[in-house]
Amino acid sequence: MADPQKTAPPRRGGRSSEGGSAITKMLRVLEEVAGNEPRKLADIATAAGVTKPSVHRILAELTELGYAVADGAGSYSAGPRLxxxxxxxxxxxxxxxxxxxxxxxxxxxxxxxxxxxxxxxxxxxxxxxxxxxxxxxxxxxxxxxxxxxxxxxxxxxxxxxxxxxxxxxxxxxxxxxxxxxxxxxxxxxxxxxxxxxxxxxxxxxxxxxxxxxxxxxxxxxxxxxxxxxxxxxxxxxxxxxxxxxxxxxxxxxxxxxxxxxx
Missing domain, CATH: 3.30.450.40 (GAF domain)
Known part of the structure; x- marks a missing residue:
């Protein structure tokens, strides 16, 4: 049996490079926008361990649903529903x-x-x-x-x-x-x-x-x-x-x- 430690995908910043399942990615992104301070998309992607294209799609959905807010200058923060x-x-x-x-x-x-x-x-x-x-x-x-x-x-x-x-x-x-x-x-x-x-x-x-x-x-x-x-x-x-x-x-x-x- 293969050693799971040798076959596991590389991790980035303590998280898998792919960011996990779709739900896991969404929750990680949601965690990163939950604070009071607006955050740049790139910073959210790095902290969440999710690729920028995925973060962009997730943030678009969260913003549409009211869980995130875009400030118009590339930063995001907690939305009214969150x-x-x-x-x-x-x-x-x-x-x-x-x-x-x-x-x-x-x-x-x-x-x-x-x-x-x-x-x-x-x-x-x-x-x-x-x-x-x-x-x-x-x-x-x-x-x-x-x-x-x-x-x-x-x-x-x-x-x-x-x-x-x-x-x-x-x-x-x-x-x-x-x-x-x-x-x-x-x-x-x-x-x-x-x-x-x-x-x-x-x-x-x-x-x-x-x-x-x-x-x-x-x-x-x-x-x-x-x-x-x-x-x-x-x-x-x-x-x-x-x-x-x-x-x-x-x-x-x-x-x-x-x-x-x-």
Missing amino acids: RALAAEVADGTAAASIDQLLTALQRQVGQTVHLALRNGDHAVYTQKVESDQPYQMASRVGMRLPLHCTAIGKSVLAHLPADELAAVLASTGLPGRTPATITTPEHLARELAAVRERGYAIDDEENETTIRCIGVPVLDASGTAIGGISVSTVKFLVTAEQLAGFAPALRATADQIALLLR
């Missing part, structure tokens, strides 16, 4: 606690409440608490939302480093969704400065006509915006001034959710 999963593993009550916080906020403001987490150049709704008003928002859990014309999205963009913001806008552009959408870089820059100054973002029919939203960021331990929460309503029910009045309650809820997602 963060949510980690929170549930670390604390089995985390998801339920987030639901309770969002439900309490909805009861306080009387309008529809959303939580969305950033995934690359867009965000994804992960939770929604519908209002008891005689209408329903078209949004749904799992829906992607653009960043430049939504309250949650602008809250995220306002907290990005300049180079990362530029990469996102280069990827998406500033397409007009309604007549009120911001479509020039100069106008968006002024808007994001205002968001940083007042601590919240407003979407006044910029993504959907008749819909107004207020949003605040959800920040991780380093101060990076990983997503945001919003209150959405129709313009004939809530004035812009009333909407702005929801900001303190939103901020308090976002801070509590941030702690659960860390």
